[in-house]
Amino acid sequence: MSAYSSTRNSVSNHLLSALPQQEYERLLPNLEPVSLSLKQVLYEPNAPIDYAYFINSGASSMLNLMQDGQTIEAATVGKEGMIGVPLLLGTTQIPLQVIVQVPGDGLRMKADVFKAEVYWGCPLHTLLLRYMQTLMNQISQTAACNRLHSVEQRCCRWLLMTQDRVELGSFPLTHEFLSYMLGVRRASVSEVAATLQRSGLIDYQRGQITISVPIELSVIFSHS
Amino acid sequence: MKQSIYAPNQLIEYVYFPTDGIISLVNVTKNGGIVEAATVGNEGMVGIPVLLGGDEMVGQAIVQVAGDAVRMKADIFKREVTPDSTLHNLLLRYTLALMTSISQSVACNSLHSVKQRCCRWLLICHDRVKSDYFELNQEFLAQMLGVQRPTVSGVAITLQQAGLIRYSRGKMTICDRRSLEAACCECYGIVKQEFERLLKDGVAQKWNDGNRNGFGLEAQIQQQVNDQLEHLH
Structure with missing residues (x-):
C-alpha cells in the first residue's frame, strides 16, 4: 500500500478525487507520490512514455517544439487532469514535449501498470475519456485564440487558466517562459505584462506573478 | 457545401465516416470569427465525443468539400462499437492522431x-x-x-x-x-507521420486505398454493424 493517503477526499487531483472510494483504493497501491520541479521534462517528443501523472498542485504544459527552436503551448494541465493520454488511447508516445511550468506535486503510475489496471469500463477509464474530450476542446480553442486574439x-x-489550476494568487513565472506559452517574442510579453501591471491587474516582480484582480482580467480577455 | 453537421453544444445524433468528402471541425467565436481546428476525410470519423462519452461538441462540424459519407446513429454506435472491437481500438488511436493535428494547428496558426x-x-x-x-x-x-x-x-x-x-x-x-x-511548413509532415504511425497497421492499411474510409470500414463494418449504417449522398 502506498504511503499516500487512503481516502480519495484528501487527494487534490480532480479525476482521482471523483472516483468511487473502492476504485481509488484499487488503484492506490500503484500510485507513487512525486514532486514536480520547475522546467522538469515529463515527456520528450516521440520518446517512450514511462508514467502517467495525476497532478495535485502546480501545472504542466504540453508544448510544440518547432525545428527552428520556436516553442508554443498546445495545452495546460493541472489538478483537473492527467498527463499521459496516449496511454489511454493505446500508444506510448506523442510528438509533444511536456514540462512542468508551475512546480508542485502529484501521483504517478507506471505506463505498463496503467495499461493493465485502467481498463475499459472501469470508473477511471470512463472519466479519462471524458477528460480527453475537454483536453481536445482546450487545444481547439487555443488554435482559434492564437489566430484571432491579441497577445494581451x-x-x-x-x-x-493557470490560476484556475494552481489556485494560488501568486506563482513563479519568467517572461521567457510566458513567451513560449504564447508563442511570441519575449519583448511582446514584457510589453503586455507592463500594461497589465500599470492597470493594477497583476503584480509582476522577480519572476513571481500575482494576479490582483482576476475578475477584471477576465473582462479584458473577453472584450478587448 | 457548408452544410453544418452539428450545432455547438447539442446532443450528437450521428457519427459520420466520410468516404470522399471533407468535413472541417471549426471554432466559432462570439463575433462570428471562424477558425478551423482540424480536417476530417476518409481517414477518420466525425463525432469523437460519442466515442469519449461527452456526447456533445463545443465547436461545429461543417462540410468543406461535398462528398459521400456513411453515418451511424450515436446510440447504435455505442451499442455496437464495443471496446473489444478492432474499430473501437482504431478510433481511440485516431482520437490521439486528431489531437496531434489540432495541437499542430495551434503552433501553425501562430508561427507560420x-x-x-x-x-x-x-x-x-x-x-x-x-x-x-x-x-x-x-x-x-x-x-x-x-x-x-x-x-x-x-x-x-x-x-x-x-x-x-x-x-x-x-x-x-x-x-x-x-x-x-x-x-x-513542417506541420504537415509531423501530423502525417503521426497518423501513419497510429493508424497504418492492421486494417487501417486501407488508408491509401481509393475511395474507402481509412479504417477499412467496408470490411470492418460488414461483419459488425452493416445494417446500422446509412449512406449519405
Missing part, C-alpha cells in the same frame, strides 16, 4:  | 505564414479527396485559414504563378504536389 487577450487567458 | 498554412491545408485536402481537382470557395478557404479574403487571394495567385496550383472560379487543381510540400 491571450496573456490574460493564460494567466486565468 | 499564410502561404505556408495555405500549402498545408491544400495538402491535407489533397490527401483526402484522392483527386487533383476539387471545388473550393475562396471565402471558405479564407475562413479556414482565419485570414481576410484578399490575403488568401494574393497567396493563391503566388502559388499559381509558381505553377503549384491552378485556381479559378472556385475550382482548385493541384499541379505540383512536390513543390507544394516544399513550400509548406
Whole structure:
C-alpha cells in the first residue's frame, strides 16, 4: 500500500478525487507520490512514455517544439487532469514535449501498470475519456485564440487558466517562459505584462506573478 | 457545401465516416470569427465525443468539400462499437492522431505564414479527396485559414504563378504536389507521420486505398454493424 493517503477526499487531483472510494483504493497501491520541479521534462517528443501523472498542485504544459527552436503551448494541465493520454488511447508516445511550468506535486503510475489496471469500463477509464474530450476542446480553442486574439487577450487567458489550476494568487513565472506559452517574442510579453501591471491587474516582480484582480482580467480577455 | 453537421453544444445524433468528402471541425467565436481546428476525410470519423462519452461538441462540424459519407446513429454506435472491437481500438488511436493535428494547428496558426498554412491545408485536402481537382470557395478557404479574403487571394495567385496550383472560379487543381510540400511548413509532415504511425497497421492499411474510409470500414463494418449504417449522398 502506498504511503499516500487512503481516502480519495484528501487527494487534490480532480479525476482521482471523483472516483468511487473502492476504485481509488484499487488503484492506490500503484500510485507513487512525486514532486514536480520547475522546467522538469515529463515527456520528450516521440520518446517512450514511462508514467502517467495525476497532478495535485502546480501545472504542466504540453508544448510544440518547432525545428527552428520556436516553442508554443498546445495545452495546460493541472489538478483537473492527467498527463499521459496516449496511454489511454493505446500508444506510448506523442510528438509533444511536456514540462512542468508551475512546480508542485502529484501521483504517478507506471505506463505498463496503467495499461493493465485502467481498463475499459472501469470508473477511471470512463472519466479519462471524458477528460480527453475537454483536453481536445482546450487545444481547439487555443488554435482559434492564437489566430484571432491579441497577445494581451491571450496573456490574460493564460494567466486565468493557470490560476484556475494552481489556485494560488501568486506563482513563479519568467517572461521567457510566458513567451513560449504564447508563442511570441519575449519583448511582446514584457510589453503586455507592463500594461497589465500599470492597470493594477497583476503584480509582476522577480519572476513571481500575482494576479490582483482576476475578475477584471477576465473582462479584458473577453472584450478587448 | 457548408452544410453544418452539428450545432455547438447539442446532443450528437450521428457519427459520420466520410468516404470522399471533407468535413472541417471549426471554432466559432462570439463575433462570428471562424477558425478551423482540424480536417476530417476518409481517414477518420466525425463525432469523437460519442466515442469519449461527452456526447456533445463545443465547436461545429461543417462540410468543406461535398462528398459521400456513411453515418451511424450515436446510440447504435455505442451499442455496437464495443471496446473489444478492432474499430473501437482504431478510433481511440485516431482520437490521439486528431489531437496531434489540432495541437499542430495551434503552433501553425501562430508561427507560420499564410502561404505556408495555405500549402498545408491544400495538402491535407489533397490527401483526402484522392483527386487533383476539387471545388473550393475562396471565402471558405479564407475562413479556414482565419485570414481576410484578399490575403488568401494574393497567396493563391503566388502559388499559381509558381505553377503549384491552378485556381479559378472556385475550382482548385493541384499541379505540383512536390513543390507544394516544399513550400509548406513542417506541420504537415509531423501530423502525417503521426497518423501513419497510429493508424497504418492492421486494417487501417486501407488508408491509401481509393475511395474507402481509412479504417477499412467496408470490411470492418460488414461483419459488425452493416445494417446500422446509412449512406449519405
